[in-house]
Amino acid sequence: MATYKLTTPISEEDIRKLRVNDVVYITGTIVTARDQAHKRALQFHEEGKRLPLNLEGLAVFHCGPIVKKEGDKWVIVAAGPTTSTRMDIFEDDFIKNFKTRIIIGKGGMGKRTTKAMQRYGAIYGAFTGGAAVLAAKAIKNVKAVEWFDLGMPEALWILEAEEFGPLTVAIDSHGNNLFEDIKQKTQGNLNAIYKKLGIEP
Amino acid sequence: MSLEKTIENVAVNLLRLAVTELPRDVKEALRNAYQEETSEAGKTQLKAILNNIELAEKTRTPMCQDTGTIIFYIKAGAEVGQLDKIENALFNATKRATTEVPLRPNAVDPIQQKNTGDNTGRNIPYINWEIVPGDIIEITVMPKGGGSENVCTMNMLVPGQGIKGLKKFVIDSVIKSGSKPCPPNILGVAFGGGADIAMKLAKNALLRSLNQPHKDPKIAQLEKELLDAVNQTGIGPMGLGGKFTVLGVNVDYAVRHPASFPAAVAFNCWAARRATAQVRPDGQIKYLTHELR
Numbered sequence: 001m002a003t004y005k006l007t008t009p010i011s012e013e014d015i016r017k018l019r020v021n022d023v024v025y026i027t028g029t030i031v032t033a034r035d036q037a038h039k040r041a042l043q044f045h046e047e048g049k050r051l052p053l054n055l056e057g058l059a060v061f062h063c064g065p066i067v068k069k070e071g072d073k074w075v076i077v078a079a080g081p082t083t084s085t086r087m088d089i090f091e092d093d094f095i096k097n098f099k100t101r102i103i104i105g106k107g108g109m110g111k112r113t114t115k116a117m118q119r120y121g122a123i124y125g126a127f128t129g130g131a132a133v134l135a136a137k138a139i140k141n142v143k144a145v146e147w148f149d150l151g152m153p154e155a156l157w158i159l160e161a162e163e164f165g166p167l168t169v170a171i172d173s174h175g176n177n178l179f180e181d182i183k184q185k186t187q188g189n190l191n192a193i194y195k196k197l198g199i200e201p
Numbered sequence: 202m203s204l205e206k207t208i209e210n211v212a213v214n215l216l217r218l219a220v221t222e223l224p225r226d227v228k229e230a231l232r233n234a235y236q237e238e239t240s241e242a243g244k245t246q247l248k249a250i251l252n253n254i255e256l257a258e259k260t261r262t263p264m265c266q267d268t269g270t271i272i273f274y275i276k277a278g279a280e281v282g283q284l285d286k287i288e289n290a291l292f293n294a295t296k297r298a299t300t301e302v303p304l305r306p307n308a309v310d311p312i313q314q315k316n317t318g319d320n321t322g323r324n325i326p327y328i329n330w331e332i333v334p335g336d337i338i339e340i341t342v343m344p345k346g347g348g349s350e351n352v353c354t355m356n357m358l359v360p361g362q363g364i365k366g367l368k369k370f371v372i373d374s375v376i377k378s379g380s381k382p383c384p385p386n387i388l389g390v391a392f393g394g395g396a397d398i399a400m401k402l403a404k405n406a407l408l409r410s411l412n413q414p415h416k417d418p419k420i421a422q423l424e425k426e427l428l429d430a431v432n433q434t435g436i437g438p439m440g441l442g443g444k445f446t447v448l449g450v451n452v453d454y455a456v457r458h459p460a461s462f463p464a465a466v467a468f469n470c471w472a473a474r475r476a477t478a479q480v481r482p483d484g485q486i487k488y489l490t491h492e493l494r
Binding site for chain 1: 262381
C-alpha cells in the first residue's frame, strides 16, 4: 500500500502506477456527476456536441452536494459520495469517450466499469461514505456550475480541490476490484461462521 | 414559556446536537475500532470518519449530508398535562431545524414524487409514544440515514429452527448488505411478537447505548455471539475489508405466537445519530446524551 498525491490533469502513465489498496489525494479539478449528468454527457457525445468542459485527465465525483450561495459565490457545505453502482450503466462509455482518469464514489462498481478502467486507464477511488465535512473542507473553490437545470444534486459542479481524500484505490487499471475481492472473501468466511454458530448452511 | 414552546426549543436543540455530534458511546466505539482495526484499507476509512466527526463537531456542521428521516421517541410522564400539544411542537421544531441547522430536506411525497422541503409531511416526523410514571417528558430524536434504512429487513422464520434460524438470518442479512449501509454499523435485532412488533423492537434497540448489554444475561450473551460472528465476515469499514463490520449488536424480543417466529434486523450507519433530553415540570431541562454548547 502506497500513498500518492496527484494533480489534474492526470496522465494515463500515472494512473497505471496505482494498485488496489493504494491511497490517493487529488489536487486540481474535480467534477460532480450523478445519473442525469452521465446520461446527458453521453447524449451530447452521440450528437457531436461539446461538453461544457474537457474532462480528460480529471476526476469525476459521484456526489450530490449541499451548496449555498454567499453573495454571488457558491460555497460547498457538505459533499459526501453517493452510491456508485447506479452509474455502472454509463461509466464504461463515459471513460472511453471523455478519458476521465479517476472516478470517486462509495460502494464500488461492477465488471463493466472494471473492464473499461483496465482498457482505457482509469481508477475508482472510494471516499468514505457520509464523510461530508471532510470532503467539503478539501474543496477550496466552486469554479463553475453547469447544467444547473438538472437540479442542485444532479448538476455538474466544477470544483477546485486541494488534497481531496483519502481515496482508497478500489478498482485499478489492471483489472483488480477490491470490493469484488472482499465479496468473495466474505462468502468464503461464511461457512466457518455457520459452523461456529452450529448452523446448517 | 408554554410547555409547547419549551418542547419545540428543546427538540430543535436535540436535532442540532444529533446531526453535528455523535453520542459518547458511538464516538468511543469508533475510536476503539480505529485502534484495533488491522486492515489498512479499513483503518484509512476509520481515520477519515474520526477526522470527519471532529470537524463536524468543531464547525457545528452536519456530519453527513444525509441528515435522515426524523423520528422521535417520547416517554411521557402520566402526570404531565397538555400532552396533546407535543405533536405540534415536534413538527414545528423539525421545520425550524431544517432551516436553522440546516438539515437536508428528506421528506418526499410518494404520490406526487415531490419533496415537501421542510422534512415534514404525512406521518413524518414519526412519533413513538410511551406512557411512564411521573411528571417528566423525555424526548429522544433519531435522524435515520437512508443508506442503512434501505437494507433493514424482516422475515417470518420457521419456529422449529428457533434461535439458530435467527442467527443465520442476521448473518445472511449482513452479508447481503455488504458496503451499502456505510459500515461499521450498529445492528438492532429483535424477534417474536409479530411482523410490526419485531421491527419496532429492532429499531428501538438502536437507541440503547453500546456500553449497555441487555439486562437478561442470555440475551446479552446472544448479542456478544452475534457481534463476534458478524465481525468475522471481513466486510469491514465501508466494505473495504477488515475486522469492524459492526460496532455493536443490540437485541430485544417479545414472546411469540406458537406458529410464528418473526425476526427483524435494523441497520444504523456509523453516523448513528441520537440525542435525548428530559423536560421537568419546573421547566428545567437536562440533556442526557450531549452537553449543550
